[in-house]
Amino acid sequence: MKSVLIVEDEALVALDMKRAVMGDGYEVVGIADTCEDALAIAAMTRPSIILLDYNLAGPLNGATVARELASTGAQIVFVTAHLEHVIQEFRQQCAGFLAKPVLRDELRQLLADLEKEHAAA
Amino acid sequence: MIAAPLPNRWPQVSCWNRLKVSPLSVRAALVGLAYFATALAGIELTRSAGNVAAVWPANAIVLAVLVHTGLREWKFLLAAAAAANIAANLVFGNSLPVAAGLCAANIVEIIVGATLVRLLLGHRLGPVSVSQFIQIFSLAGLIAPVFGALLGASVIAYAFGTPYVSVWVTWWVADAMGVLIFGPAFFLLDREFIRHHAPGVRLAEACATIVGTAAACGAIFVYASLPGLFIIPILMMWSALRFGLSMTSVVGVGVTVVVIGLTVNGMGVVAQMPGLDGGDQIIFLQLLLAGSILPSLLVASALGERDRTNGILSKRSRAIEISNRRLAIFAEQRETLLAELQHRVKNSLQVVVSLLNIRADEVRSPPARTALSEAAHGISAMALIYRFLYTGAHVDRVDLAAYLPELVTNLEHVHRTARRGVTIEVSTDAITVPLEVATPLALIVNELLTNAIKHGGGDGEARIRVDASRAGEDNDICLLRVSDNGQGLGEGIDLEKPESTGFEIVQSLVYQIGGRIAARNEGGAMFELSFPLPDSGARSLWGESR
Helix, strand or coil: CCEEEEECCCHHHHHHHHHHHHHCCCEEEEEECEHHHHHHHHHHHCCCEEEECCCCECCCCHHHHHHHHHCCCCEEEEEECCHHHHHHHCCCCCCEEEECCCCHHHHHHHHHHHHHHHHHC | CCCCCCCCCHHHHECHHHHHHCCHHHHHHHHHHHHHHHHHHHHHHHHHCCCCCCCCCHHHHHHHHHHCCCHHHHHHHHHHHHHHHHHHHHHCCCCHHHHHHHHHHHHHHHHHHHHHHHHHHCCCCCCCCHHHHHHHHHHHHHHHHHHHHHHHHHHHHHHHCCCHHHHHHHHHHHHHHHHHHHHHHHHHCEHHHHHHHCCCHHHHHHHHHHHHHHHHHHHHHHHCCHHHHHHHHHHHHHHHHHHCHHHHHHHHHHHHHHHHHHHHCCCHHHHCCCCCCHHHHHHHHHHHHHHHHHHHHHHHHHHHHHHHHHHHHHHHHHHHHHHHHHHHHHHHHHHHHHHHHHHHHHHHHHHHHHHHHHHHHHCCCHHHHHHHHHHHHHHHHHHHHHHHHHHCCCCCEEEHHHHHHHHHHHHHHHHHCCCCCEEEEEEECCCEEEHHHHHHHHHHHHHHHHHHHHHCCCCCCEEEEEEEEEECCCCCEEEEEEEECCCCCCCCCCCCCCCCHHHHHHHHHHHHCCCEEEEEECCCEEEEEEEECHHHCCCCCCHHHC
């Protein structure tokens, strides 16, 4: 079963994502609202997918830790209203991008596509 | 240190200010002394070469002082000049009537010249343009001496029996030369010039240029043959190119003094030229000086004007550059603020969508879940607008050609999982709509597409077309068609009295943007929405009754 780490500082949005991915059979290993927490949880749980927001609580934003999180082997999916900021810079490092507001169906579709790509690889 | 700007009044820019603030008696005495000294020099030349001076600088001095002085004080200064003129003539042995006559001629000339200059250019003589330079010296140097020459030649012709015409010509040329050569130094030697040149290396260079040019001209005049004299204009031109009008004028004065001084003392190429009597020598000297000095003065004046113009342009250019930088900063701040605002809107909409999703999880009834899901889609359609607002060239408008395909892709993406297959084709003209139209339009299209996806294609693949085009005589109407390949609309459907909530929402929003919507069956259902494009000036399609 694939594991997902949700890095999002809006509690309701994080809960919505959690329900969406759990409904499709993914395991949610944690929800982090800061970059520091995200790095700590990722190091401990080694998730296969990380849903990463750009604006987070604390001084750092998602972009500052995206490469470090990617180095854990997880597939990074940026879920942000700042899509224009990150899409150029992280086109290579990230597995996908979703622009907020994200519908559950969009999220599910992207995760399904990633799974297919992974299986094909 | 910040230099204080010079106020825009002539006393502050001219060295005559110093003269003006001193007591009137002192000024009159100074003018009288200066006039006396230059008149002695002029009369000395008269004795050496006929009865008229080669150059008469005395009038130029008084003329320059009068131009820079209030009218009330003219009479005192003119009286001092007149006294000096008579005294100089008496010193050289002229009778009192002759001295008085010559004095009258000179005073008339000065008054005419100063009046003409004041009338035409006022008394604010700072840096002058080429046209002003020509005007000043045409009025004071060419026109005023006509009157002086008329009177003066009469006196000399009567007193000494000299032919009137030749005396008139020599007088006129001498006085014109006096103003033209000495004038710029007196008229235009202002504080700007002094501040610009002193102190320092440049002042030393300027002084060296004056002495060096005068000495070089003297040497050329004495030792060179006639063609060697052509070097003098070149030396003058060097001053013009290097130092500007005032300094060129001063150099010209130096050259004039040297050349005339040598000739008077029988030295130099003109004095030793065979076949030239005193009068011819004067005319030759005048032509030589005029040809050497006047072109350089004109060039210096033009260069000065160019430098001033460049200075003004440079200042304006700097001001524009600063202004542009400020505008760029404002634009950047505005852009950042706008981006932040868009971001917050999208985040807030995300929270609303998430809340709807979470609530939908609790609902067991499929229609209720669908309703909540469709509400979330509507919010998503609205949010999509903000992405296009921010990235578009116009931050308050949405380009339908960019927005509609993206909206369609999102819906296609979402519904592909729920249905067998959905294909949506989009075709749009270049149409942009403002935000107040874009938001309801997004919801309308979302509703129509959701309806088409639901009912299009029956059990097969849903094929949907979205066409947006301009219509109307002035292309001021947007025509948007959404058609599918489904069973079509049922009999008796009346969009004016919608029975489903979806159509009611559509009808309300269509009304909001001043449009109309019609539906018919064409191989499936086809909805045709028309609404006025606000920038085209078109009014609501509902007419005045709306």
